[in-house]
Amino acid sequence: MTSLVLVEIENGAVKQASRSAVTAARAFGEVDVLVVGPGADAAARVEGVRKVLHADLPPLAETIAALIADRAPDYSHLLAAATAFGKNVLPRLAGLLDVQPITEVVDILDAETFVRPIYAGNALSTVRSRDAKKVLTVRGANFLPAASEGGAAGIEEVSAAVEVPDVEFVGVELTKSDRPELESARVVISGGRGLKDAANFKLLEPIADRLGAAIGASRAAVDSGFAPNEMQVGQTGKIVAPDLYIAVGLSGAIQHLAGMKDSKTIVAINSDPEAPIFGVADYGLVGDLFEILPQLRTQLGG
Amino acid sequence: MKILVPVKRVVDYNVKPRVKADGSGVETQGVKMSMNPFDEIAVEEAVRLKEKGVASEIVVVSIGVTDAQAILRTAMAMGADRAVLVQTDAALEPLGVAKLLQAVVDRENPGLVVMGKQAIDDDMNATGQILAARLNWPQGTFANTVTVADGRIEVKREVDGGLETVRLALPAVVTTDLRLNEPRYATMPNIMKARKKPLETIAADTLGVDFAPRLETIRVVEPPVRKAGVKVGDVAELIEKLRDEAKVI
Numbered sequence: 001m002t003s004l005v006l007v008e009i010e011n012g013a014v015k016q017a018s019r020s021a022v023t024a025a026r027a028f029g030e031v032d033v034l035v036v037g038p039g040a041d042a043a044a045r046v047e048g049v050r051k052v053l054h055a056d057l058p059p060l061a062e063t064i065a066a067l068i069a070d071r072a073p074d075y076s077h078l079l080a081a082a083t084a085f086g087k088n089v090l091p092r093l094a095g096l097l098d099v100q101p102i103t104e105v106v107d108i109l110d111a112e113t114f115v116r117p118i119y120a121g122n123a124l125s126t127v128r129s130r131d132a133k134k135v136l137t138v139r140g141a142n143f144l145p146a147a148s149e150g151g152a153a154g155i156e157e158v159s160a161a162v163e164v165p166d167v168e169f170v171g172v173e174l175t176k177s178d179r180p181e182l183e184s185a186r187v188v189i190s191g192g193r194g195l196k197d198a199a200n201f202k203l204l205e206p207i208a209d210r211l212g213a214a215i216g217a218s219r220a221a222v223d224s225g226f227a228p229n230e231m232q233v234g235q236t237g238k239i240v241a242p243d244l245y246i247a248v249g250l251s252g253a254i255q256h257l258a259g260m261k262d263s264k265t266i267v268a269i270n271s272d273p274e275a276p277i278f279g280v281a282d283y284g285l286v287g288d289l290f291e292i293l294p295q296l297r298t299q300l301g302g
Numbered sequence: 303m304k305i306l307v308p309v310k311r312v313v314d315y316n317v318k319p320r321v322k323a324d325g326s327g328v329e330t331q332g333v334k335m336s337m338n339p340f341d342e343i344a345v346e347e348a349v350r351l352k353e354k355g356v357a358s359e360i361v362v363v364s365i366g367v368t369d370a371q372a373i374l375r376t377a378m379a380m381g382a383d384r385a386v387l388v389q390t391d392a393a394l395e396p397l398g399v400a401k402l403l404q405a406v407v408d409r410e411n412p413g414l415v416v417m418g419k420q421a422i423d424d425d426m427n428a429t430g431q432i433l434a435a436r437l438n439w440p441q442g443t444f445a446n447t448v449t450v451a452d453g454r455i456e457v458k459r460e461v462d463g464g465l466e467t468v469r470l471a472l473p474a475v476v477t478t479d480l481r482l483n484e485p486r487y488a489t490m491p492n493i494m495k496a497r498k499k500p501l502e503t504i505a506a507d508t509l510g511v512d513f514a515p516r517l518e519t520i521r522v523v524e525p526p527v528r529k530a531g532v533k534v535g536d537v538a539e540l541i542e543k544l545r546d547e548a549k550v551i
Contacts, residue, residue: 010463060468061431062440084461088443091396091428095435100397100516101428113520118425119319123328126520165440166471170456174463183462187550211551219480229446229460229481235425236480238462244550254318261528265548267540273533282531283543295537300551 001029001111003077004053006068007046008085009039014046014148016184017081017140022048024138026146027108028077033153036064040155047150053158058169059085065092067160072097072133076111082137082239083183094135101135102127104239106142120235121258140183141241141262175228182231185214187244190233190260191226192218194249194270194289198226203293204248210300216240216260218250234259249289252277269293303413303450303472305348305357308403309341309377311370312423325521328423337373340418342380343478346485347448348416349381356450359383361410365402367391371501378496379488385499386410390506390513395424398513400432405509407437412473414455419444419477430477440470444479 003025007018018033025031032051035043040054053071057063068078068089078093080086082104094101106124107115113128114136182188189204189211201221208215217227219234233240235258245263250256252268252275260266261280268281269292278284285292313319313328314336320329337345351357362377364370365388374385388402407415420427434441442448442457446465449456450472459466460479488496506513534540544551 061443065435084444084459087427088431088441088459091426091431092435092441094397094428095400095432098397100395101426101432102517103426103428116425117525118522119313119328119423120425121525122319123321123522124525125522127517128520130516130518165438165474167440168469170467170469172461172464172466223481228464229479230462230464235422236420244544244548255315261525265544265550266528266531267544278531278533280528280531282528282548283540284531284533285537285540286533292537296541299537299541 001076002074003028003031003079004068004071004075005031005033006064006080006086006089007033007035007043008081008083009035009037009042012039013042014039015081016145016181017083019046019145019148020140020143021079021081021138022046022146023143024105024108025077025079028111034068044153044155045149045151047147049151049153052153052155054155055158055160060167060169061089061092062164062167063160064089065096066162066164067158068093069096070160070162071158075133077134077136079136079138081140086137090135090137097133097135099131099133099135100129101137102129103137105136105138117258120254121261122254139239141239175230179208180212180214182214182216182233182238183240186242187211187213188216188240188242189213189246189248190216190218190250191221191248192250193220193224195221195226201226206297207293207300210297218256221250247277247281248293250277251275252280303357304359304361304410305351306407306410306412306415307344307348307360307362307377307382308415308417309345309362309364309373310338310421311335311364311366311373312338312421315339315422321522321524325523327519327522335369337376338418338421340420340478340480342485343480343482344416344418345377345380345382346483347478350483351450352381361386361412363388363403363406365390365394365399365506374501375496376488378499379493380486383499385501387501387503388506388509389503392506392513393515394513395515395517396426396428396432397516400429400436401511401513402506402509403433404436405511414473415475417475417477419479430475434475437475440474442468442470442474442476445476445482446479447482448476
């Protein structure tokens with residue numbers, strides 16, 4: 001069996017979540033990857049990749065899904081990381097192939113049996129697919145990423161001779177940040193509504209700097225305009241599983257817990273001793289975050 | 303332009319789900335059910351497009367058990383004009399739902415389908431994309447802002463690094479993200495009015511669609527429970543624990 005993984009390139013390198021998808025795909029045998037746009041050379045160096053398919057196309061689901069559907073006869077499994085990009089493209093591909101996609105896979109039991117969370121991570125469902133081809137998105141946090149160096153795959157140019165709907169890619173506005181990417185950071189510090197306004201979110205920055213951490217936010221904080229939406233951790237935002245997750249001034253609603261409860265160590269800082277976040281925290285500190293954060297900054301040194 | 307809005311009846315987002323003892327699924331008997339929150343946003347957006355004069359009629363559709371009529375009434379109280387229930391007691395998954403929705407699209411010929419990006423029960427995030435594929439329509443998923451002009455719809459999408467904009471020819475499928483809008487509450491007079499709006503029921507079996515599930519659920523279990531942690535007295539103790547006990551800093 002051979003799999004095809006749709007990988008994403010970021011700043012000239014293969015995104016960590018995509019390299020985790022390569023690892024997941026190796027459970028099924030040989031692995032080819034598809035790169036759309038620049039970065040095929042970086043994908044060719046990823047360990048465990050047999051062949052890189054490269055297509056010079058805009059990042060549109062309509063075109064990419066059609067292109068993969070065209071190549072699908074060569075593959076038993078078609079995968080991508082469960083990122084915004086993967087979630088946009090793979091179900092469309094499944095629709096073209098008449099397959100029920102299996103999204104947010106956290107464990108692979110065999111070539112047709114998969115585990116995925118449901119109900120905001122409050123249950124784990126094991127499903128067996130009856131489809132001839134499997135279309136999967138996988139959670140990066142649950143698979144060790146394949147090494148970005150060590151591979152020497154050949155690159156094959158591909159194009160799709162398919163008719164796709166009329167869509168125009170207008171552009172993208174990225175939020176600039178020097179911090180580590182939220183989904184791959186070893187330490188994440190997240191703020192909730194307890195921070196009271198956007199300016200106070202800056203109180204997290206010196207601590208993030210000292211710990212080399214990415215900054216996250218609860219949905220409440222994002223909805224209140226304290227932080228941009230791409231910082232949101234939760235069922236409807238990003239799923240993270242860092243070594244250390246520090247939750248500051250957030251209650252721990254189930255929608256938030258769904259995005260972080262697989263973190264190795266969880267710290268909660270909250271003035272309400274009854275906040276549900278203390279139910280999952282390894283270390284809890286009850287108190288006023290406006291007093292605790294400056295102390296934390298000072299005592300961490302740096 | 304007619305807008306079709308698919309809505310799903312799910313366990314209310316405030317309810318802590320309980321896994322059934324036999325591992326067959328999550329308990330839904332006697333549990334509060336509501337409209338999927340992302341679908342409320344879809345209904346709201348359709349109503350706003352009608353208020354702007356872009357849409358002429360809003361049809362809401364749900365697929366599933368007879369009790370789903372309640373959420374169709376809610377959608378009509380928010381401003382939808384009429385409702386269709388595709389009735390079935392069978393188990394459903396996104397591919398089957400998309401096929402049934404396609405049959406409804408074929409009957410209704412909407413100019414736009416607006417639906418939630420994911421249901422908070424199966425967390426699949428797939429039905430809109432599958433429907434768009436099957437119709438060979440463009441898709442604007444995870445919509446943060448939508449603007450309709452000159453026979454096209456511009457969708458600002460929530461992507462990992464920020465926001466991305468695509469312009470789609472109509473008809474198209476748009477799936478809603480949380481920040482697209484804040485859904486209105488249905489007022490009592492509107493709830494009363496919604497009782498008189500038309501609600502058509504179609505038996506799913508009469509649509510000539512194979513919607514049998516492709517996935518077999520082997521078991522559903524509770525996720526591993528984290529062991530109880532400790533409360534620390536102050537920042538110094540916290541740092542000491544993280545450094546010496548957890549060894550994460």
